[in-house]
Amino acid sequence: MPEALENVRITLASRPKGSPVPENFQIERQPVPAAAEGEVLLQILFLSLDPYMRGRMDDAKSYAAPVGIGQVMEGGTVARVIRSRNSDFAPGDLVLSHSGWQTYATSNGEGLRKLDPQQAPLTTALGVLGMPGFTAYAGLRNIGKPQHGETVVVAAASGAVGAVVGQIARIRGARVVGIAGGAEKCAYVSGELGFDVAIDHRAKDFTAQLALACPDGIDVYFENVGGHVWEAVFPLLNDFARVPVCGLIAHYNNEAAEGFDRLPGFMRAVLRKSLTVRGFIQREFAAQRPDFLEEASGWLADGRLKFREDIVDGLDNAPEAFIGLLQGKNFGKLIVRVSE
Template sequence: MTMAANTRILLAARPDGPPRPSDFRIEDAPIPEPAEGQILLRVLYLSLDPYMRGRMSAAESYAAPVEIGAVMEGGTVARVEQSRHPGYAEGDIVLSHSGWQTYALSDGTGLRKLDPAAAPVSTALGVLGMPGFTAWAGLSIIGQPKPGETVAVAAASGAVGSVVGQIARIRGARTVGIAGGPEKCAWVRNELGFDAVVDHRASDFAGQLATACPDGIDVYFENVGGKVWDAVFPLLNNHARVPVCGLIASYNARPGDIEGPDRLPGLFRAILTRSLHIRGFIQTEFADRRAEFYREAADWIASGRLRYREDIVDGLANAPQAFIGLLEGRNFGKLLIRVSDENN
């Protein structure tokens, strides 16, 4: 199916607190024509990820924000519709960063060809893509779990957390997942094989987590922050490692929303006296290890040791509402927008 226009979703306003539908604008534009050395891509799948909330803000960060009136950014899987580039032919499937739109131009920079026969192409945005590599790199390089140690992971049913826990078990560690709601907890325990799972919505969450970690926590993979961190922090063992991947609990916070006593002195005292290693990271800094990740992850998936779940929403127009739901924890698995049919 060839679309008559390039549907695009633009950033209309910077959110004040949680994003609202009015912070986005949908428009139709002409489909661009590729110049010499360019290719025209038709987006098949768009990845929705928590980091996008930071791109909507003008606050200082590790990457430049999306400008007002610009297309929202995001990772995509796309098909080459037209090619005036010697390295790409019509019909090639590629991993790209085309953003929230149905068509995009590329000069080939940053593209990676995908083999649809090797794995479903959507996995290049999830378990075999940025989220999977984030999990692998943060756990393997920073967390470095040892056999018999306890690894706890927040957002354990999500695209990153689910992979973290499974890799930790493959490495021989005892894995404790933290997820929201009975359905997600049951999936993490029964389908992914975590040793224990705790529901962060439970009234006695902190007590349940302590019971699930009788020997403390040696590696904590941080995706959430907030009350989850509050429950984990007292359980960290001496020399515990904490890869800090995300802090989704505070992404929608306004200035002044976070109140209470200054806990920084206590945190620094624990870092000193318990020899804690707390390390924030962005997955791109470990780019030279991607080939190793692809080899290991492909083998684990083929053998059934690494499982995944995708939450696919049809239609680009539904991306804003789906993204808002992502920040509220309503997705179950890797959240993707199916922008167009990969079989047409």
């Protein structure tokens, strides 16, 4: 490895006030770190960009610690081992890691998973066969529990999680209504992905369209968004409906609660309709990951599970791409190609 190589890192420069801006990020260049005894040196090939990263930018109590000022932004990565002082890994091994927004990283091997590019494209380890895909699988399996013939509604249906949710629900025999932003995304959801109906949440008559698409109500609503989408879904929930709460991207940039207090009406509906509304983090169900990989790999191989990726070239472009993600500008799983 040439000594002249630099490690490009993107760190958190300041905490956002509302929507992130480029000034919240700092691009730094440092010497490539050396692998200590028992460690490997990784060259990052691909970086996953995901909505949860917005929460890590805030210094607020959550299910995970925030990124510190001056620390590398965190994120899932696909990497190549270029130097090893760990007997479990050899130079050239391709691995799934959590190395964050940088071009090189060291690891003691804990949490690394070897990848076989002959079985599936490397990028799928960050998307359809990775954390987003498993999030969809776990939320449906443990909370949504769709039954044959039930109506499942999916928010952000063209995204990395929502697309998998709807396809698995279809495999399980449910009727699936996808909600996406814009005609192009809706055409993809109802065409390529095979959802029964796709509705544009930007349409002026969105609420009416959703009610028309769900004449028998909604049995499962997979929540990725919140905001006006939730407002349209909520009155349509059937008795005993299940709501896996995966994300609330419409609210991630809110600095404070907005509007009047809707909690009493919500709680009355939970009681009256016997609703199940449960937030979850995919790692709660980590023991089911082997089941997911076996089933999802089979669905991918036989064509029942399809995916789309939105790949941005260059780590320097990660901040702009991430800001666009929070605005719905990506189309499919957002990934940064860090190195060839």
